[in-house]
Amino acid sequence: MLSQNIFTITENEKIADKTFRMELSGDASAIVRPGQFVNIKLNGFFLRRPISVCDCTGSGLTLIYKTVGAGTEYMSTLHAGEKLDLLVGLGNGFDTSLSGDSPLLIAGGGGVPPMINLTKRLISEGRRVQCVIGFNTANEVYCERELRKLGAEVIVTTADGSYGVKGFVTDAVRGLAYSFFYTCGPLPMYKAIRSVVSSAGQYSFEERMGCGFGACMGCSIKTRQGAKRICKDGPVFNSEDIIWEELEK
Amino acid sequence: MTNSPDMKISLCGLELDNPIIPASGTFGYGHEFAELYDINVLGSFSFKGTTFEPRFGNATPRIAECPEGMLNSIGLQNPGVHAVINEELPKLEKCFRKKVIANVGGFSVDEYAKTSELLNACDQVGMIEVNISCPNVHNGGMSFGTDPAAAAEVTRAVKAVTTKPVVMKLSPNAADIAAIAKACEDAGADGISLINTLLGMRIDLKTRRPILANKMGGYSGRAVFPVAVRMVYQVYEAVKIPIIGMGGISSAADVIEMMLAGAAAVQVGAANLVDPFACPKIIKELPGVMRNYGINKLTDIIGGAHNG
Structure with a gap:
């Protein structure tokens, strides 16, 4: 509330x-x-x-x-x-009851911060947490140490290879085993993640908002459950409810 | 009881405890705000613009910030009049015991009438506000509000199917707003509400494209207040029916200024989006501000800025 x-x-x-x-x-x-x-x-x-x-x-x-x-x-x-x-x-936030035993957290750039609180919660619920966090270059990297300190296994990717694994988060996600995924990052990253993930998951969306609490209908999104407000019904949506073709427009 | 200033007003036959009415499109169907405070403190509220069919509205982004205001290009997103009557109004009944203002949008004269006729049958609806001023939809909305003959035609069509007071909501984007207001009055309107948003645009310097997917949107917020005061003043001189003034109101002093210009009641719009408690704050603040300006009875000041 x-x-x-x-x-x-x-x-x-x-x-x-x-x-x-x-x-x-x-x-x-x-x-x-x-x-x-x-x-x-x-x-x-x-x-x-x-x-x-x-x-x-x-x-x-x-x-x-x-x-x-x-x-x-x-x-x-x-x-x-x-x-x-x-x-x-x-907003609704991530639903940790869906995580299974070994959730994977995938975040890019400005999407990394909520992974701290999510990792903390999942670890406290006894889960094995793997994080893949992606950046453009070494001097943008943050939160790696904090996530490790909380007990997560962390892979950092940089697009230019100046730190961690060279490439995008998707390059690191391929080959990992996990029960469920949670992701926060830009839309192009989501479109790429979609084709490499092997489980259901939750995506956190962002949009220009008017009020942030569901009154203005500024940040609506079409889902398989009908029109939803990213600020109030989201920002987190289940992978199966997202209509990707709508987001291509 | 001490003799606290009298905030009661009468609007087209509806008795309101105070003149503060959240504006359509900034208050949903009331539920989000009812979770935050007792919305019965309001005079009334105007619910989200409702069309006959459900609408998703325009593509996002639909919001762009401006100095002292914002652009929106929602495009009349709403669940359609049947869902409003069958789902929203029953939910509202549990948290709001006053009469609500039903805001009606449309794309044809016939649609305005069909939607209004259905809402006319609802006891909770105290008044119908006809939006002939939405700048965000094509072939409808604002095109009825910028031509006196078209505005009159919609007014007559809605009046013919309803027994409730009909208030026509006007666009500031009309060439002569007083002429539109007069046309509505002559066609039988019981009141006029104004102003809807001003058509605007913002461009993103990085992408070099308009921020809004719809390119243009309606400007609201404190910045438009002087425009709204001027237009309410002009319309007050042109018509005898009550005026609901709106556009950038965000304080009790703004309420008094708008009433001096000629408003019998006011709507608060964008302020609700920035501060969800804006309306109860204004209502709480109003008696003190009335005292400061020597106002005992709010209805005494309506149109007070007009000489003679």
């Missing part, structure tokens, strides 16, 4: 190229599942900025975000002590 709370920034630092980690203290109890997101009000911007939750405790949360436009650029200039108005507990 959504709640609107004021958070205080306790840390906001660069951790990789164009990638920042922000620690916030405040009531994050509305966040109940990995893969949910928050929607942040920023001074000078009309719409809030939806950012996936990397990790959370009852009294705070961690966001890792990429600077992709004016809003996130502005976010990266904020300092510890400043306050932010957040809508928390948005």
